[in-house]
Every structure is written in C-alpha cells, then in structure tokens.
Amino acid sequence: MASPNAKVPHYYKIYLYKRVVQAKLFIDVHYAESINLNSIADEAYFSKYHFIRLFKSIYGKTPHHYLTQVRINAAKQLLKKDIQVSEVCTSVGFDSATSFAVLFKKSVGLSPSAYQQQQRQRMTDIVARPLRYVPNCFVETYGWNKN
Amino acid sequence: MITKMTHMCVYVLNQDSAYDFYVNKLGFKVHTDAPMGPGARWLTVCPTDQPDLEITLFLVAEGAMFTSDTVKTMTDLIKKGTFGAAVFTCVDLQATYEELKTKGVVFKKTPTKEFYGYEALFVDDSGNWFSLSQPI
Numbered sequence: 682m683a684s685p686n687a688k689v690p691h692y693y694k695i696y697l698y699k700r701v702v703q704a705k706l707f708i709d710v711h712y713a714e715s716i717n718l719n720s721i722a723d724e725a726y727f728s729k730y731h732f733i734r735l736f737k738s739i740y741g742k743t744p745h746h747y748l749t750q751v752r753i754n755a756a757k758q759l760l761k762k763d764i765q766v767s768e769v770c771t772s773v774g775f776d777s778a779t780s781f782a783v784l785f786k787k788s789v790g791l792s793p794s795a796y797q798q799q800q801r802q803r804m805t806d807i808v809a810r811p812l813r814y815v816p817n818c819f820v821e822t823y824g825w826n827k828n
Numbered sequence: 829m830i831t832k833m834t835h836m837c838v839y840v841l842n843q844d845s846a847y848d849f850y851v852n853k854l855g856f857k858v859h860t861d862a863p864m865g866p867g868a869r870w871l872t873v874c875p876t877d878q879p880d881l882e883i884t885l886f887l888v889a890e891g892a893m894f895t896s897d898t899v900k901t902m903t904d905l906i907k908k909g910t911f912g913a914a915v916f917t918c919v920d921l922q923a924t925y926e927e928l929k930t931k932g933v934v935f936k937k938t939p940t941k942e943f944y945g946y947e948a949l950f951v952d953d954s955g956n957w958f959s960l961s962q963p964i
Contacts, residue, residue, distance in 0.1 A: 695922070698922050699926055701923065702923055705923075706930060739920045740923070741919050754857075807861075807862045808863065811862040811864055814860045814870065815860075815864070815870045816834075816835060819870075822893060823864075823868070823893050825865060825868065825892075
C-alpha cells in the first residue's frame with residue numbers, strides 16, 4: 682500500500698491510516714460547518730504540515746482541496762432539489778457567495794444557477810421520457826416499452 | 829473495434845438498500861435514477877473518477893425478464909455470494925479499507941499483498957462480491 686513511511690512498524694502505519702481516515706470522515710460529516718485545516722488536523726491529532734502530507738499521500742489531494750470537492754458535490758445535490766443558490770452556498774459551508782460561484786464553475790464547468798437549470802430540465806425529461814435514459818436493449822428485453 | 833464499456837449490470841435484491849450502499853458507503857455518484865413504471869426503476873451509479881461507466885443496479889424481480897423461479901434461484905445464488913461482479917481500484921487500499929470498514933462494509937478478505945498488487949474483497953448489501961485492488 683502507498684505507505685506514508687516505509688520504515689515505521691506496520692502497526693504504527695495502521696494507526697496513522699486510521700487517524701487520517703478519521704479526519705477524512707470528519708470532513709464528510711462536518712463539511713457544512715465552519716471547519717478549516719486546523720480543526721481537521723486537530724481531529725486527527727496531527728501537526729498541520731504532517732497531516733497535509735499524509736492526507737495527500739493517501740487521497741491524492743490536499744485536505745483543503747478535498748473539503749472543497751465535498752462541498753461542491755453537496756451543493757450539486759441541493760441544487761438538483763431546486764433550493765435557491767444563495768441558500769445552497771451557506772448550507773454547504775461556503776462563507777462567500779463569490780468564492781462559491783468561482784469554485785463551483787471551476788469544478789463543474791457551469792455556474793450554480795446554470796447547473797440548476799440544466800438539472801431541472803434533465804429531471805423533468807427523465808420523468809417525462811425515461812426511456813431516453815435507458816439503452817434500448819434493456820427497454821426491449823424488460824418490456825418497458827409496453828408499459 | 830470495441831473501444832469502451834458504458835454499462836454493466838449488478839443484480840441487486842433491493843434498490844433502496846443498494847442505493848444506500850453504493851452511494852452513501854462506497855461514495856459512488858448517481859448517474860440516472862428514473863422511474864420505469866409500476867415497480868420498476870432504472871438506477872445507475874458511477875465510480876468517483878469514472879463518470880462514463882454506468883453500473884446498473886438492477887432489481888431481481890418477477891416480470892418480463894425473470895420468472896418467479898428465476899427470481900428465487902438468482903436470489904439464493906446472490907445471497908450465497910456466488911457472483912463476483914467486478915474489480916475496483918483505489919489509490920490507497922489500506923485507507924479505503926479502513927474507511928469502508930468504519931462505514932459498515934463487510935470484507936471477505938482483508939488487504940493482502942498478492943503478486944499483482946494489493947487486494948481486498950468486499951460484499952455489497954445483496955451478497956455480490958467485489959475485488960478492491962491497489963496496483964503495485
């Protein structure tokens with residue numbers, strides 16, 4: 682496994698893994714709160730520098746980058762539910778509407794409102810014409826075109 | 829020339845439970861969740877970094893495709909852990925194992941070094957098993 686330090690004993694490596702995983706799960710649960718790198722590192726009982734290095738070696742991205750990604754993904758789910766963009770922004774833990782809009786567009790390629798509009802149309806279309814979203818071989822095999 | 833796989837099927841015994849397992853435990857993204865008439869639902873999910881592979885979580889239920897006998901046979905086989913559905917990879921197997929275990933995922937094989945890399949085996953909520961690997 683991608684060991685943070687090949688020379689440390691196995692049991693200690695497992696111990697480190699558990700703490701980093703705990704910090705990742707802390708982000709997964711508390712992303713909507715006002716958490717930052719310090720609180721996440723505290724959760725894992727690491728110094729900030731050591732924590733960033735270990736987290737990145739395991740997850741391929743920094744804790745900050747991961748936290749942003751979790752917030753953007755949560756925002757996408759809320760936008761699909763037709764919740765107002767400003768409300769979504771604060772609900773997923775962003776302090777600033779501007780930084781939310783910039784980070785969202787950088788990650789998704791659309792502004793939050795454009796994404797919401799796109800998803801609204803898609804959801805309407807899925808309900809109205811579900812067969813368009815299923816390969817025809819399945820539709821015919823399972824007889825859904827006869828419903 | 830075949831260039832890509834776009835869809836694969838995992839037969840599941842309960843789609844609500846499968847949704848929870850694949851989305852909330854494994855962290856997969858929902859691609860399409862569409863009603864297909866009474867008792868039918870087209871539910872596909874994708875691994876985090878593979879948005880163009882739809883894993884169809886297909887319900888084993890009596891209907892146009894399956895007779896009641898077939899449903900019974902398939903249900904028994906799935907529950908018995910007969911079907912190994914796929915191989916997934918991750919950046920760090922030990923970390924992924926620790927995380928999934930914390931979330932309640934059942935492993936048949938803990939992370940083990942093999943000649944081709946590191947591998948663990950886990951079971952979904954229906955009984956399908958998967959290999960989870962980290963290439964060397």
